[in-house]
Each structure stands twice: as C-alpha cells, then as structure tokens.
Amino acid sequence: MxxxxxxxxxxxxxxxxxxxxxxxxxxxxxxxAIGEHIYRSHNEYIFPIGKSVRRERENYPWEHAYVGNFHRITEDCFRCRGSQQNAFITQHSNGQETHTFDCGGMDQHSLPFKEGKEFIYSALIDLLNYIQEKTQKKVIVTCGHRCPKHNTYSDTSKFNRTSKHMIGAEVDFYVRGLEWSPETVVQLIKDYYREQPRFRSDENFTHFHRYEKDTNVSTLPWYNKEIFVKLFKKDEGRDFDNNHRYPFISIQLKWDRDQKEPVTYSWSQAFNGYLRY
Ligand SMILES: [Zn+2]
Structure with missing residues (x-):
C-alpha cells in the first residue's frame, strides 16, 4: 500500500x-516572437491570374481515332486494293491476246505522295467523317486511291483512263445500314456545305446543280464548286473494287480548298506521284 x-x-x-x-x-x-508585415497590396500580383472560363474538355489523343462508335476515316482507308494474289485478266483485241496484271497493293506502293508525305485530299476525308458522325453508321470505302496498274486492272474501259482515283481525289463508298438509301447520303453531302462555317454563306458551295450531259449513270449527278457526286445503282459502275451488290456513291474532287485551285487529272501526278517499294 x-x-x-x-x-x-x-x-x-x-x-x-x-x-x-x-x-x-x-x-x-x-x-x-517578432511579427513581420507583408508589404503587398491586396490587388498586386507578379503573375496575374486570368478569369476562369468554362470550356469543353479537349479530346485525349486516343479519342481522336473515333467518330461516334466508329474509327475515324483516315488516309489509310484509301489504300490501293490491288494484290498480287489476283489472277491476271486475258483480253483479245485485233486477234491479239493480252494479259493485264494487278499491282502488289499497299505492300508495294504508297498513297499519292506530296510534300514529303502520303496525301489524300482532306475534303474527301472530312465529308466521309461528317457522314459517319451524322448517321452514326459505318462508312465503307470501296475504292480510294488506285495506282495506274490497279486502275487498269479494275476497269479497262476508256472512260476510266483519267480517273481521279489515281491522284487521291476520288472516293467510292456506301454506308452500312443505309445501303439501299443512297439518296439520304447524297442529301447529307449537301447538308455538309450548308453547315460548315467556311462554306455556308457561299452559294458556289451550298447550291448543287444537276449534270445533264451523258455519263455512265442513270441518275443525274450533282455538283457544286468543290465536288462532283455520282450515284451508281446496284447494276451500274461495277468494277473490281465495287464488286458488291449495293448501290454506291462516288465523290470526285473538282476544287482544292487549301490551294484554291481546280483539281485536274495529270498523267505525271498519277504515274509518278507515289512511291514504289
Ligand atoms: Zn496499286
């Protein structure tokens, strides 16, 4: 105790x-203890802070790869569909037999080459992405760039010899889910020009004309200053690349929006304007 x-x-x-x-x-x-005064006025800053403004979050790099649920259309969708696996085509003319061979496809040559890099006119890529975004359906590019060899192999007709597919200024496509409503897609192409700020106040782009002269399609094509649009019905315009059962749309570029000059086919651009591996 x-x-x-x-x-x-x-x-x-x-x-x-x-x-x-x-x-x-x-x-x-x-x-x-010693107190020290802060010798600074309440509104005095070395680094002024700007006023906060609310803004939308920018996309992360990987998000740029998509439009809605689908992969964004890029130059890669335009690669030549040729292949060495394709059998040669035999033709007879004036008692002579000739064989046409396909190219080696993307393994053996590039897309059109301009200023040190592969090139497809951006207007075509923009239009296809717009269609994909508006419809929330996948755009299927059946024919983008064709090298001269694959161009002859796909379609030996005279009409095709100066095709703008060879210079990256033409595209054939259809929209999955709208295969049988190509007119809806044509309307969307027109809407694109009426919506885009750079075009919407310019009648040269917003107003589409019908092309009345003879062509290889039964529907009169549409055109404005920048593009020429053809609608191929299910039994029209079939060639090696468009060997499917759907109607399809072809957009051909007439005007280069960046260089502000007409887009015309040139032999030298078609035959020498790409790299061979
Ligand atoms: Zn090719």
Whole structure:
C-alpha cells in the first residue's frame, strides 16, 4: 500500500514539473516572437491570374481515332486494293491476246505522295467523317486511291483512263445500314456545305446543280464548286473494287480548298506521284 502511495506521489511531482516547464517555454516564445508585415497590396500580383472560363474538355489523343462508335476515316482507308494474289485478266483485241496484271497493293506502293508525305485530299476525308458522325453508321470505302496498274486492272474501259482515283481525289463508298438509301447520303453531302462555317454563306458551295450531259449513270449527278457526286445503282459502275451488290456513291474532287485551285487529272501526278517499294 505504501509502495503504491510513493509511486503516485513521484508521478504527481514529475507531471507538475513538466507542466511548469511548458508554460515557461510558452512565455519565452511570446517574449521573443517578432511579427513581420507583408508589404503587398491586396490587388498586386507578379503573375496575374486570368478569369476562369468554362470550356469543353479537349479530346485525349486516343479519342481522336473515333467518330461516334466508329474509327475515324483516315488516309489509310484509301489504300490501293490491288494484290498480287489476283489472277491476271486475258483480253483479245485485233486477234491479239493480252494479259493485264494487278499491282502488289499497299505492300508495294504508297498513297499519292506530296510534300514529303502520303496525301489524300482532306475534303474527301472530312465529308466521309461528317457522314459517319451524322448517321452514326459505318462508312465503307470501296475504292480510294488506285495506282495506274490497279486502275487498269479494275476497269479497262476508256472512260476510266483519267480517273481521279489515281491522284487521291476520288472516293467510292456506301454506308452500312443505309445501303439501299443512297439518296439520304447524297442529301447529307449537301447538308455538309450548308453547315460548315467556311462554306455556308457561299452559294458556289451550298447550291448543287444537276449534270445533264451523258455519263455512265442513270441518275443525274450533282455538283457544286468543290465536288462532283455520282450515284451508281446496284447494276451500274461495277468494277473490281465495287464488286458488291449495293448501290454506291462516288465523290470526285473538282476544287482544292487549301490551294484554291481546280483539281485536274495529270498523267505525271498519277504515274509518278507515289512511291514504289
Ligand atoms: Zn496499286
């Protein structure tokens, strides 16, 4: 019992000492403390902070790859569909037999090459992405760039010899889910020019004419300053690349929106304007 009493007494003395020490320290700190003024006005900044403005979040790099649920249409969708696996075509004319061979496709040559890189006119890519975004349906490019060899292999007709497919200025496509409503897609192409800020106040682009002269389609084509649009019905315009059972649309470029000059076929651009591997 006495032992416990002593222990308690010792504890009380020690605790009392440390309490005294603490208050002593506080007193000394208070005596020595020096306040310092901040010599700066409330509206004085070295780096002024701009006013916050709410804005939409920018896309992450991987999000640029998509339009809605589908992969964005890029130059890659325009690669030549030729292949060495394709059998040669035999033709007879004036008693002579000739063989036409296909190209080696994307393994053996590039897209049209301009200013050191592969090139497809951006207007075509823009239009296809617009259609994909508006319809939320996949655009199927059946024919983008054709090298001269594959162009002859696909369609040996005279009409095709100066095709703008060879210079990256023409595209054939249909929309999955709208295969049998190509007119809806043509309407969307017109809407594109009426919506785009750079075109919507220019009648040369918003107003489409019908092309009345003879062509290889039964529906009169549409055109404005930039493009020429043909609608091929299910039994029209079939060639090696468009060997499917759907109607399809062809967009041919007439005007280069970036260089502000007409787009015309040139032999030299078609035959020399791409790299062979
Ligand atoms: Zn090719």
């Amino acid at each position: 006495i032992k416990i009493l002593y222990t308690f007494l010792l504890f009380a003395i020690l605790a009392g000492c440390s309490g005294l020490e603490d208050s002593e320290k506080k007193k000394i700190r208070k005596m020595n």
